[in-house]
Amino acid sequence: MxxxxxxxxxxxxxxxxxxxxxxxxxxxxxxxxxxxxxxxxxxxxxxxxxxxxxxxxxxxxxxxxxxxxxxxxxxxxxxxxxxxxxxxxxxxxxxxxxxxxxxxxxxxxxxxxxxxxxxxxxxxxxxxxxxxxxxxxxxxxxxxxxxxxxxxxxxxxxxxxxxxxxxxxxxxxxxxxxxxxxxxxxxxxxxxxxxxxxxxxxxxxxxxxxxxxxxxxxxxxxxxxxxxxxxxxxxxxxxxxxxxxxxxxxxxxxxPKAHIPGDMEQDYRAMVIALRDYCGKTGFGKVLLGLSGGIDSAIVATIAVDALGAENVRCVMLPSEYTSQGSLDDAKDLAENLGCRYDYVPITESRDAVTNTLAPLFEGRGEDITEENIQSRLRGLLLMALSNKFGEMLLTTGNKSEVAVGYATIYGDMNGGYNPIKDMYKTRVFDCCRWRNDNHRDWMQGPAGEVIPVSIIEKPPSAELRPDQKDEDSLPPYEVLDAILMLLVDAEASVEDCVRAGFDRDTVKRIEHLLYISEYKRFQSAPGTRLSPRAFWLDRRYPIVNRWRDQSGA
The missing domain is CATH 3.60.110.10 (Carbon-nitrogen hydrolase)
Structure with a gap:
């Protein structure tokens, strides 16, 4: 023997x-x-x-x-x-x-x-x-x-x-x-x-x-x-x-004993591989995305370049009158740093046409979130038109915090075939951007160095759909929001658990409400890289129609 x-x-x-x-x-x-x-x-x-x-x-x-x-x-x-x-x-x-x-x-x-x-x-x-x-x-x-x-x-x-x-x-x-x-x-x-x-x-x-x-x-x-x-x-x-x-x-x-990288590198590598294989195995050679000058589209663009190469990534800035000069500059700088194509497609004329078309029906009613969502949906329409015309898959860029509470426009900025950061909370997106600026690996097709402008990382997040808008006008600070979501979503914690952890009950109840009423959006959202055991899609499956709310400790 x-x-x-x-x-x-x-x-x-x-x-x-x-x-x-x-x-x-x-x-x-x-x-x-x-x-x-x-x-x-x-x-x-x-x-x-x-x-x-x-x-x-x-x-x-x-x-x-x-x-x-x-x-x-x-x-x-x-x-x-x-x-x-x-x-x-x-x-x-x-x-x-x-x-x-x-x-x-x-x-x-x-x-x-x-x-x-x-x-x-x-x-x-x-x-x-x-x-x-x-x-x-x-x-x-x-x-x-x-x-x-x-x-x-x-x-x-x-x-x-x-x-x-x-x-x-x-x-x-x-x-x-x-x-x-x-x-x-x-x-x-x-x-x-x-x-x-x-x-x-x-x-x-x-x-x-x-x-x-x-x-x-x-x-x-x-x-x-x-x-x-x-x-x-x-x-x-x-x-x-x-x-x-x-x-x-x-x-x-x-x-041999291979080196095991830290968890941020593992997350980033997972997002790169997920996008590369999703495109490669479905037959898409190129991708495009709307580049807002914000942090989410910045990290998605960087992931796309690292996954597919700069020559296969199109970044599109679609400004309105609410888009700041800082966002315009940051978006262009990012695209230039990455070496990918950058297109500038203003939405003002399109928005005026839609506004004029709807004016007789909206007469007597003031502006509200409707007009904000029209901007987002126009951007989604234009990006999908580019996707159809050039055969480039549209990437969507909502982080897990936004996906959780519905801070995204269905048929607008949620349009797309894949979302690399769907399971990454906003606070971790900031950390991920810093990590990528400080690290480069041979499996990345993008350039080394500070590819994401520091100004993108440091400025307050904003959807820029109305004058002087900030995310924190509608949501708690992301450090608070993410900590509550990690309890409600990842730990399946009760409202009372969150209160015992030090969070305001009214804030927790509001986040719980947003989480449940946004289920229909997630049901129609693009797939995205799974980074946790409680990712939205197959890990966490909730009914769309759901009147139950947690009354623990009330």
């Missing part, structure tokens, strides 16, 4: 639904593993389809095509290392999230996911059937247990595998990013290692899919919990690990 076993770990970025393309990636990685003398080449969860498939996996034509692709992959890769790859599997009318072991030109073994996640962005109980807990499979004499993703978050699957003879745990994952997620994963996997006394490999996907970013970060642990390998966060990567047999167990030889 051999005393060494090599596994090639393929931390790669599949494209949802591109079965042939994902299989081609698998063949290339398999060839790399074969050349390196691997015994097995391992891929993450649901790699053949991409992940998170949502209801697509339930479509018979789709899951049959995916299984056929796995069979072809097995036949094409018969002469060389075994393959472990995730995909859907149907048996006796039941649909499973499966991990296929390919050897000798066929599917030699299947592992079926037992624990189906049914929280945050996952609805697997709705989509898949729960598989039975099975024992290990054998590749070149090594008994391998493969709990699939969620199965490794519980004790029972890993313990059963250890009790039935597994010598290593190889865990395929489709684990999406949220802030500090790697630490959560590593703590859980250390627990599995301590419980089983087995070496463990945690293999994760990379790349963006809709709102989710799979951040890679594959790692390996030896008995006792010692880190043997750390692959990079976010990057596609292929690594080889060697297991060595000792007197009575296996250990993983020490491998």
């Amino acid at each position: 051999a005393d060494r076993f090599r596994i090639t770990l393929a931390q790669l970025n599949p494209t949802m639904g591109d079965l042939a393309g994902n299989a081609a990636k698998a063949r290339d990685a398999w060839a790399t593993g074969k050349a390196a003398g691997a015994d097995m080449v391992a891929f993450p969860e649901m790699f053949i389809t991409g992940y998170n498939t949502q209801d697509l996996a339930m479509k018979p034509a789709f899951h049959r095509a995916a299984m056929d692709e796995v069979d072809r992959l097995a036949q094409d890769c018969a002469d060389g290392p075994a393959i472990g790859i995730g995909g859907p599997y149907v048996e006796d009318g039941k649909l499973y999230n499966a991990y296929f072991i390919l050897q000798g030109g066929k599917v030699a073994h299947r592992v079926l996911k037992h624990h189906l996640p049914n929280e945050t962005v996952f609805d697997e109980v709705r989509i898949f059937d729960s598989g039975s807990i099975s024992g290990p499979y054998v590749v070149n004499g090594l008994r391998i247990g493969s709990p699939i993703c969620e199965d490794a978050w519980y004790e029972d699957v890993a313990e059963t595998l250890a009790e039935t003879g597994a010598e290593i745990l190889l865990i395929p994952n489709g684990s999406p990013y949220f802030r500090n997620k790697l630490e959560v994963r590593q703590n859980l996997m250390v627990a599995r290692v301590v419980e089983t006394d087995l070496p463990l490999v945690y293999l994760n996907l990379a790349g963006g899919q809709d709102d989710q970013v799979f951040d890679g970060g594959t790692f390996a642990l030896n008995p006792g919990g010692d880190l043997a390998l750390q692959m990079p966060l976010f990057d596609e990567d292929i690594a080889h690990i060697d297991l060595l047999r000792g007197d009575d167990s296996w250990r993983i030889e020490q491998g």
